[in-house]
Amino acid sequence: MFGLKRSVLVFGFIVVCAGTLAWAEGDLESDLAPGQTFFPAEPAFHQPLHPLEIEAMDRAPGATDGTYFLFVSASGGGSATNSGLDYSYSGGGCLQADGNMAPDGEWDVDIQIPEGHTIGGIRYFYYDSVSENSMLKVYTFGGDGTVTLEFSISSSGDTGYGSDFDTLTVPANYADYSIALRFSMGITGSAHRACGARLVILD
């Protein structure tokens, strides 16, 4: 029973990812009816689920403690770190850099989780169709000129939509520092798109 549940969840996860990260070009969302989901024609590369992600998926509905997810999209949370950056929406919550990189085509996303909880892992969702890689990083900022690069992960695929996962340990301690994700494209054009990040939070 438990294995079946997990299989369903994993399948559902893949379907949701594919649907969420879809939309090859442009704003196709406006053509959808409420409740309708778009699926990309292109195959997606997803690194296998990590045990932490499975733990979060197995969390009982309505549970108030345990491991859980925080899922953010690049278009919903990302703020360009330079007003000169040219960028556009790629569909499916993804952003792409189009020019004036200054320096790498980057968007920062604020992360708020309950104090005392810990970011234990991150899955970076992207579109990558070239040999170069884009990156997702996590910084903590003290507000007094102190900064720590806590985590970085590269896109590993070059066949389109994909995701990669790795672990980290960043406890939420907002009196001392803020936490930001940074999507860093590195190159211009639709070959690199930042789509989102799914954080595994440890209670």
Added chain:
Amino acid sequence: MKRRRSMFWPVVLLAVSTAIPAIGAQMEEDQYPQGEKIVLPGPRTPVKIELPDGVPTDSVHYKSMAVSTMHSTYSSLGFAYGGAGCMYRTDGGGDAGDFDMEFTLPDGAVIVLARYEFYDTNATQNTAAALMTFDAAGGFTWIVAFPELSSSGTPGYSVAQVPLSYAVDQGNETLVMRVDLRGGTNTTVRACRVVIGYVLEGSDHIFVDGFEFGDTSAWDLTTP
């Protein structure tokens, strides 16, 4: 003499190798070693968190946001990244230098602190922050106005903060922190981070001494 010369170059190389990462660190965060805390060069004035009288520190929760994650309210605003989550202005100045960030708190929570962390080495230009509420019908309220959270002088990295007592009403208003870079147009004025301190509804610590704290002017009768 020979011995002194032999000491000279190692000292120079050590100084250069130390200075180059420090200078480059501000804009080249991509090259930081992972897990290592970097301190950007520049003067700094550490300021401890200041809470209202009677509020125990262990009852206070915090939210903080780097300004690099906030949203500019004008597409015409020119800005760039100043390192360590800070932003600075690059256009010609003027009034439209705002970055906004909405944040949510549990209904009934009481905000006890608004704190703004910045960098300012400009003797003539300042930066400021404000805590506002909007009713989405054209109305707004300054909970903490710009003059109360403004930089002044040339302290480098420093802080402005206001202890307060404001009950969150999610049913009628949204909460926004606004940062204003005003006339600053280069790296001498940077907006870095905003911090909100709050206590939760029902906490025994809200009225820890049995009395209201902060601004009690709205009450008919106050106890000194």
